[in-house]
């Protein structure tokens with residue numbers, strides 16, 4: 001065809017003249033009126049423009065092509081199980097305009113610019129297509145399984161010439177090119193495509209009965225070929241497509257997009273489908289044909305997922321469990337301009353030395369300044385402003401909070417303020433606090449408190465602390481001692497300055513523009529507000545609306561509340577803030593971070609929840625005394641950490657000394673903490689933080705400690721004979737732990753009342769609170785979790801009857817043989833000695 005007018009052209013391409021003129025103008029053509037002539041060159045230019053504007057390739061090679069895609073769905077019977085699979089076929093066809101051809105025209109579809117011209121080009125292309133299809137067909141013939149493809153190709157080739165001015169949809173159905181750039185779905189599922197193509201076309205009403213018959217034939221063939229053949233076919237199909245594509249001048253090699261699908265150790269069906277960019281239904285169906293009935297939310301394991309992915313024609317990539325987490329975390333950038341952030345302080349010290357008073361004083365004096373009402377809330381932390389940029393105090397004094405955080409690997413504290421009452425001096429918990437902060441590598445400032453008191457003797461504090469390696473600056477050490485009174489407020493300013501001084505050395509930096517991250521200080525379930533967590537932002541800024549991952553939980557920040565109870569929109573570095581919107585209550589010490597993707601946050605949280613259990617189990621194994629050494633790598637310096645508690649100072653010293661003497665060149669035994677008294681939650685947390693085993697010598701763990709020990713799978717051992725304790729540790733060190741006799745506590749009774757009778761002595765009215773109390777087993781009497789007597793029972797009675805055992809929840813009368821000093825509140829522990837095989 002030679003030249004035509006815009007009007008003619010508009011008629012040909014089925015578009016109205018003004019719109020066409022507009023497009024021509026956009027394409028840089030000069031036509032302004034409907035009677036202006038349109039040359040071949042103009043058409044090409046317009047086509048080129050439209051192709052480009054629709055995302056087509058604009059390169060020289062792509063100049064004269066147009067690609068059509070069409071999606072069809074069909075069902076095919078799969079395999080010999082007679083199950084059917086829904087097959088989605090994406091067909092793509094590229095038409096290449098030949099120089100000498102005149103563009104034909106036609107289509108419709110307003111918003112598919114290139115499509116309209118396609119029709120235009122189609123006619124010209126028909127011949128070439130036919131040739132190309134033949135070529136593809138030849139190649140396809142190399143593999144028998146690809147017969148279906150050939151047919152379709154052939155049909156495609158025929159489709160064009162039979163109806164020169166075919167509307168676009170006709171053309172689309174023609175080419176079953178498996179390739180597909182933008183629309184991922186189903187690609188991988190290439191093979192069924194072969195058979196399904198025609199079926200789909202037939203469904204669309206574009207094909208005749210013959211086609212459908214052929215289609216059936218294909219299916220028959222496929223059925224006969226079995227699975228292997230199908231796979232071969234699929235592979236072949238891809239190859240064939242690709243080769244044919246080259247000949248056709250297709251835009252891209254017509255290979256199905258084989259995606260590399262990363263599969264975590266477990267994944268939900270929905271997420272797996274998502275990763276392959278297909279509908280979950282299709283995964284469910286595919287799995288069904290493989291003999292597994294799953295639901296959309298069901299989580300499948302990695303191996304199964306890998307098979308499904310392969311079956312779908314993609315490449316599974318098995319990723320390590322924490323890969324997703326790593327990916328999510330690594331995707332967060334904390335780069336930017338740094339500012340100096342305020343120090344975060346934890347106050348520690350012995351009971352009654354004034355930690356709470358000090359925190360309260362500072363809060364009252366500082367936080368409320370200038371704030372309406374000045375009422376502060378307890379949210380677990382607060383920030384005070386001073387002349388040097390402020391200080392944040394973690395408002396949960398004590399070692400428990402500190403160790404709980406450290407146990408979770410969190411380093412929330414920059415500076416420890418060690419409160420020592422000037423009238424009381426260094427006490428056991430003072431020493432414990434020193435141990436904790438040293439172990440955590442956190443610098444200390446000593447607040448010598450109660451300086452207002454008449455008995456205050458600050459020099460004594462200095463002196464006593466120096467014996468524990470905390471030496472005052474005045475004495476040539478590096479620790480600042482500040483005299484304060486939490487009552488009068490004396491010295492508080494100086495204390496804040498001292499904190500600032502220490503923090504300057506630390507050079508605490510943060511990037512306020514970065515996404516917020518930090519640590520959970522505490523959390524609770526609020527009746528009205530749901531899970532509420534106080535977090536300390538350590539870097540970046542946490543904002544309302546952010547998606548947050550916190551420990552095992554995640555959520556979108558619904559509200560942020562500061563320590564004054566005021567809603568805020570954001571919290572910057574070193575600021576504590578209460579967060580609402582999480583789906584659960586994270587633990588103190590859990591990390592939190594703002595992540596970009598809601599779904600990924602959920603995935604990581606889910607993963608962590610699953611992992612949590614495994615990690616605990618793993619830790620249980622590792623923490624076993626028996627396993628500790630066998631698991632140490634050779635290059636690893638072997639170290640056995642012990643948290644030791646004993647009934648009296650004498651035994652404590654003796655055991656500690658003996659244990660430390662066990663150290664050899666290969667294995668170092670280190671008592672990270674020791675003390676007199678029952679095993680507390682703090683001890684357990686410290687053991688967790690330092691990967692230590694807990695040893696109780698004639699002492700027991702309290703409820704809090706037991707909870708942590710159990711939950712975290714720590715190793716706890718009770719002993720009552722020193723040499724046995726030392727011996728077992730020694731044996732473990734030499735890797736020769738024999739089958740051992742281990743004590744097992746089988747029942748505990750609490751003394752509720754004590755009756756004294758002249759003949760039989762003291763009888764304790766008890767309630768069995770754990771296990772079963774047996775008449776003939778050995779017992780110990782515990783007072784405040786410390787063993788005060790070991791022996792056996794004289795009598796065990798229910799009402800007036802002598803019984804052999806009394807179960808949990810029942811009352812009974814207990815007489816302890818040769819011991820009459822039982823008191824209300826004591827516990828009677830019944831134990832057994834069991835042989836434990838050594839497990840390595």
Ligand SMILES: Nc1nc2c(ncn2[C@@H]2O[C@H](COP(=O)(O)OP(=O)(O)OP(=O)(O)O)[C@@H](O)[C@H]2O)c(=O)[nH]1
Nearest residue numbers: 350351352353354355356357449450451485486487
């Ligand atoms: N005279 C005087 N009394 C103080 C001072 N600081 C605290 N006290 C008193 O010491 C007692 C204990 O203070 P707390 O602040 O409860 O001590 P704590 O270290 O928090 O104690 P626990 O929470 O039990 O570990 C209280 O009666 C306070 O009033 C002080 O500087 N001077």
